Amino acid sequence: MLTQSPTSSAIASRVSQVPHAALDQFGAVTGHAGLIATEFSYRKDEEIYGEDEPAEYVYQVISGAVRSYKLLSDGRRQIGAFHLPGDVFGLESGTVHRLAAEAIIDTTVRLVKRRSLEQAAGIDVKVARNLWTMTAGDLRHAEDHMLLLGRKTAMERVATFLLEMDRRLAVAGMMALPMCRRDIGDYLGLTLETVSRALSQLQSQGVLGFSGARQIVLRNRQRLHNMDA
Amino acid sequence: MLTQSPTSSAIASRVSQVPHAALDQFGAVTGHAGLIATEFSYRKDEEIYGEDEPAEYVYQVISGAVRSYKLLSDGRRQIGAFHLPGDVFGLESGTVHRLAAEAIIDTTVRLVKRRSLEQAAGIDVKVARNLWTMTAGDLRHAEDHMLLLGRKTAMERVATFLLEMDRRLAVAGMMALPMCRRDIGDYLGLTLETVSRALSQLQSQGVLGFSGARQIVLRNRQRLHNMDA
């Protein structure tokens, strides 16, 4: 299995049957049809798939973190989403990936063939409904992000980002950001310097604390909510 | 029928059976199950539905034009999409509308109950597939638009907008824009003045010609493609 496609330089690869009564979103899709899922690993900064590449697989982050992005011809980059453990990414209704995906840090994913998911959707209405719901979830995020990119100030964008990451990856009141300032900037439509200045300002206001540049504790979520417009 | 929901101030309302072999996207969904569709009209600037309102209906523009948007608490607005004749809008996988919708000019829509579509999707796999495909199309647009909002210059945004509108509503090489400069600005994440200046510059460069502020002829699509980054 997987003789070539998920790019050459994989480190680990293990085939598994998806457990039937999986509770998470991906399981909700794969569980029903008893689809075959494979694990695969990528090193930091390794490409998972490129923009406009055939969408052969659908992915779920097991551990690590992934960025999905588009590039302009001169290298300007817009990150559309970060994918964290549990998240499904790379799901397409059409035949190709609309954004590229790269591992932000060493990352392990579970993957299933898109064709087998589509087949399952043709048999089981619940699977079809789940595919739709997952795409609708991505759309919802994109709609919120358009508002941020088109109309929020730098400080509002950073506040929104912090609350999003707090919600998605805070453990014991602390977040360990997997991505660098440039990634955050390319997600928020800002430069890395502007992101850094906003974070410094929030620290000086006592809204957050650092222990290392990527370990952040939010000390005043309400203030952040007020800033996020 | 429609005793209250699609907002009170409708002008015309007509019930129709959707023709079976409809060729367009909406027809592809409604045709299969013989769903009941109703026509409804809205006056310029009339609200069709509000953000976070229950998503009771799915709409298709018959004539006119619609803007879908989100607002920040202080009134800043991001238009996520313009809907032109033939376009389906207001389709949600969840229970509420994530964006508000308003008629840009006097507009007639066809609408069907969301619940009946969902029901049809549970019976006919093709309907389910079409719902997914339509949402995926909206997602694709949103992903492209995030790149525009996060990373393109003002001139690149306006060039992209003109090419989009040219593709979607040009008749005999001319486009009649239904929306004002402020709407265009709120779609592109710019002010109306910046949009106006970009259009004037394109005119002075001979890339386009006006006959009235909203009647535009593109004279050099290749130059626009080069500008759109």
Place this chain on the structure above:
DNA sequence: CGTCGCTTTGATCTAAATCAAGTTGAGTGG
């Protein structure tokens, strides 16, 4: 044919980008 909303154009301002050093700290090799 006057009015009012829309658009254009000009002058000025400013938030964020760019340019430019330093600083920090995680990982490496001695």
Place this chain on the structure above:
DNA sequence: CCACTCAACTTGATTTAGATCAAAGCGACG
């Protein structure tokens, strides 16, 4: 274990694209 290295981050100085403020045009409609 320590010192070195280099990428990541912070901070400062300056620039600039686009926003804001301000006035005319213009054109559609009553």
